[in-house]
Amino acid sequence: MPGLEAVLHALASPLRAFADPSSRHYGPALLVALVLAVIVGVQSGHARSLGSYLFSRRVWLHRSAILDYQLVFARPVIRLLVTGPLVISSVVLAARLISLLRRTLGPSPLGEVDRSLVIAIFTVSAFVAEDLVRFLLHVACHRIEPLWALHRLHHSAEVMTPFSVHRVHPLESVLNRAGGALAVGLVAGVCGWLFAGPISGWTILGVDALGLVWNLAGGVLRHSEIPLRYPRWLEHVLVSPAQHQIHHGDHPDQYHRNYGSTFALWDWALGTLATSEGRDRVRFGLPPGLRDHGDGLLSALWAPMANAVLALIPRRWRRQRRGATS
Numbered sequence: 531m532p533g534l535e536a537v538l539h540a541l542a543s544p545l546r547a548f549a550d551p552s553s554r555h556y557g558p559a560l561l562v563a564l565v566l567a568v569i570v571g572v573q574s575g576h577a578r579s580l581g582s583y584l585f586s587r588r589v590w591l592h593r594s595a596i597l598d599y600q601l602v603f604a605r606p607v608i609r610l611l612v613t614g615p616l617v618i619s620s621v622v623l624a625a626r627l628i629s630l631l632r633r634t635l636g637p638s639p640l641g642e643v644d645r646s647l648v649i650a651i652f653t654v655s656a657f658v659a660e661d662l663v664r665f666l667l668h669v670a671c672h673r674i675e676p677l678w679a680l681h682r683l684h685h686s687a688e689v690m691t692p693f694s695v696h697r698v699h700p701l702e703s704v705l706n707r708a709g710g711a712l713a714v715g716l717v718a719g720v721c722g723w724l725f726a727g728p729i730s731g732w733t734i735l736g737v738d739a740l741g742l743v744w745n746l747a748g749g750v751l752r753h754s755e756i757p758l759r760y761p762r763w764l765e766h767v768l769v770s771p772a773q774h775q776i777h778h779g780d781h782p783d784q785y786h787r788n789y790g791s792t793f794a795l796w797d798w799a800l801g802t803l804a805t806s807e808g809r810d811r812v813r814f815g816l817p818p819g820l821r822d823h824g825d826g827l828l829s830a831l832w833a834p835m836a837n838a839v840l841a842l843i844p845r846r847w848r849r850q851r852r853g854a855t856s
Contacts, residue, residue: 537607540607540610544602551734552738552741552742554749555693559742562748563692563751566751568584570757571756594686594687594815597697597826598694598697601696601697602693602696604831605698612700613701613703616708619715620711621718623711624714624716625722627715627719628719628722631720638723648721649730652718652721652731653731656714657741660713661791661796662796663710664709664713664791665793666709668791669800671702678841679834680699680701683834685778685785688814688815689814690753690775692751692753694753701835753774757771757775758770759771760772760806766803766805768793769788770806773794773805778815780813780814780815780817781817786802787803788803789802
């Protein structure tokens, strides 16, 4: 059982995130997001009221935002105490896959390949594969009832700040981390066998280069009320912050659109793409009847989990139980 020092270290992790290049809240990324938000504010006619446009009390002190702040600190502790050991390691998975491929298919068929080319292939392949797996898991979280019961917590946000990215149930976080580890582990395993050598990716400041660049390019604003749009053609390729905000709208025509994280190509192929062109401000949250938790931290953690368990019970059994108790 982790001691008090480990718990305090977990509690402080959100503060360390400002200096962590792998974090969504890396300081330079927040500064870039602020600059982009100012540009959007000026272009949308808020030049004289930028302060209230960017830091509205209605948004930042809303009860929904306060729950987000609580989850920012609670989730690292829950990961330390409960869910951390549940996730597989991409390194272990890659090593086992390399061993399996060598036993079944023999040594690498490609021999020596220029290492810079190997790094490029692995970096791009892992980035695309992880994004595809994240997309598929996101679709599953909307279409499989027990997963939707967990995922609704994320969609229950009535206002959006950069901290709303942490409004994810810990059990869903386990699924997301496992999916990411699976994607990167499979790509690393295949590349490790094909190219017969150590596998590494492009890095900046010791972290994944493409992920950092995407974060620095405005990814922070995905969970915000700043509708940063891309040209319509580009929104068929990359998901703009405004497109992700559509996904957080309170109508099924919105929250069943734009499942992608980075690439909009997946939504385009599935028929779930919605561009931001010509759309007004999005109203965030869930329609009446779908929100299943209160504004407190314990309710936000317990109610989705209880409903996910309930959703595992076949519908006919649930109807029979309600009939027997009525």
